[in-house]
Amino acid sequence: MSESSGRLLVITHVVHYRHRGALYAYSPYVIELNLWSRMFTGITIAAPCRDAEPPPDCIRFERASMAVHPLIEAGGRSLWAKLKQAALLPWQIARLIRALRGCDAVHVRCPGNIGLLGVALAPVFSRRMIAKYAGQWNGYPGEPWSCRLQRWLLSSRWWRGPVTVYGQWPDQPAHVIPFFNSALTRDHMDRARRAAGRAPAPAAAWRMLFVGRLSAAKGADIAIGACARLASEGFNVELDLAGEGPERERLERMIESGGLAGRVRLRGGCPFEQVLGLYESADVLVLPSETEGWPKVLAEAMAFGVPCVATGRGLNAWMLGEGRGLTVPNRDAGAFAAAVRELIEESDVSRQRRRQACATWGQRHSLEEVEQGLRRIMESAWGSF
Numbered sequence: 001m002s003e004s005s006g007r008l009l010v011i012t013h014v015v016h017y018r019h020r021g022a023l024y025a026y027s028p029y030v031i032e033l034n035l036w037s038r039m040f041t042g043i044t045i046a047a048p049c050r051d052a053e054p055p056p057d058c059i060r061f062e063r064a065s066m067a068v069h070p071l072i073e074a075g076g077r078s079l080w081a082k083l084k085q086a087a088l089l090p091w092q093i094a095r096l097i098r099a100l101r102g103c104d105a106v107h108v109r110c111p112g113n114i115g116l117l118g119v120a121l122a123p124v125f126s127r128r129m130i131a132k133y134a135g136q137w138n139g140y141p142g143e144p145w146s147c148r149l150q151r152w153l154l155s156s157r158w159w160r161g162p163v164t165v166y167g168q169w170p171d172q173p174a175h176v177i178p179f180f181n182s183a184l185t186r187d188h189m190d191r192a193r194r195a196a197g198r199a200p201a202p203a204a205a206w207r208m209l210f211v212g213r214l215s216a217a218k219g220a221d222i223a224i225g226a227c228a229r230l231a232s233e234g235f236n237v238e239l240d241l242a243g244e245g246p247e248r249e250r251l252e253r254m255i256e257s258g259g260l261a262g263r264v265r266l267r268g269g270c271p272f273e274q275v276l277g278l279y280e281s282a283d284v285l286v287l288p289s290e291t292e293g294w295p296k297v298l299a300e301a302m303a304f305g306v307p308c309v310a311t312g313r314g315l316n317a318w319m320l321g322e323g324r325g326l327t328v329p330n331r332d333a334g335a336f337a338a339a340v341r342e343l344i345e346e347s348d349v350s351r352q353r354r355r356q357a358c359a360t361w362g363q364r365h366s367l368e369e370v371e372q373g374l375r376r377i378m379e380s381a382w383g384s385f
Helices: 028-039 081-099 113-125 145-153 186-197 220-232 247-257 272-281 295-303 333-344 348-362 367-381
Strands: 007-011 018-019 022-026 042-050 056-060 066-071 104-108 129-133 163-166 176-179 208-210 238-243 264-268 282-289 308-309 325-328
Touching: 007 028, 007 081, 007 113, 022 028, 028 056, 028 129, 028 272, 028 325, 028 367, 042 081, 056 220, 066 081, 104 113, 104 348, 113 129, 113 145, 129 145, 129 348, 129 367, 176 367, 186 272, 186 348, 186 367, 208 272, 208 333, 220 238, 220 247, 220 282, 220 333, 238 272, 247 264, 272 282, 272 295, 282 295, 282 333, 295 308, 295 348, 308 333, 325 333
Parallel strands: 007 042, 007 104, 018 042, 042 066, 104 129, 129 163, 163 176, 208 238, 208 282, 238 264, 282 308, 308 325
Antiparallel strands: 018 022, 022 056
16 A cells, blocks of 8 residues: 555644744654654644744654644633634634645544534545544543534534544444554564563562643542552552643642652653653553543553553443453542552462553554554545545
8 A cells, every 4th residue: 555645634633843943742643643644745734833842742743744734722611711712713714724725635633622623624625534533432421512512523424534433332333433543663562572571570669650641631640649548558659650731730739748759750741762661660550531532551551561550431441351450430549549559469470460461452553553554444435545
């Protein structure tokens, strides 16, 4: 399957950064978009863009054929934020229409406010469309109405193209296609196999790991609370938090007031290679997020043989089933502490069996297989592209 001769428009809410003549964005997203750039001669990205130095968890796009079509960065739940979005809507629509008229195919990434505009406009201007819904396809309590609207539009006859979703759900139209994702290349998988195959080295402390944005929805405070509970019970545990976000200052205060400064480390936004190193040294990954579609951090950690504890939302229970990990109620630091305690106290034989089960499951899909799967979906929907 050769590279397409057309230009792809990607519509997304992800913030991009122009710095010293190069384009940057959040590393797992860039890894995926670099994959798309191998399937088209050029890519235009309609998204918010800042002329600023990117955060540490961002990487550079690998091809010069990637261009950004800037949209205004707008979002938030306050009344002022909503009014600002409404005022900017005509301008955003005009910008998107201009981008749509210059492309050969459209890839809309949802959920998100910009993704919603893309879902509404793309069928008017393009016959070759593909969408990705990266959120929880079956919904969740407290879900924003805009997410429900996006799922409804994508499931309807309005959207005349494939939609990739995480998980297989009953009674879905044929164009809604279960799919997986990975940011791990085959070389990364080789590294994961070596790490999972090694017997864990004796360590003074049990190493907990959180990877994700420091936002209220991701629940890093619950991970800190679980670590504090285990420490108060006499367990020698440490916690690394890899990520950046609006909750950082509150988490710093929580760590200081709880006397956890020597036990909990805020690593900030880490480059992807550094995150892989954290997987190699972790004993358990904790994911206390309120909602998940396909949580890549679970799949990545398991590829390295790391058992996981997560909330029972989205696909978490399925991913951690058959002894690969544990799920607990949402926003319950005590339940997370109890689950980690269970892992700490299990026998060496049980621990090694669990590590192997995680590695076998997590190493099933590589980034290269994602590319092959996407090519098959687009060829089936569009014919030769």
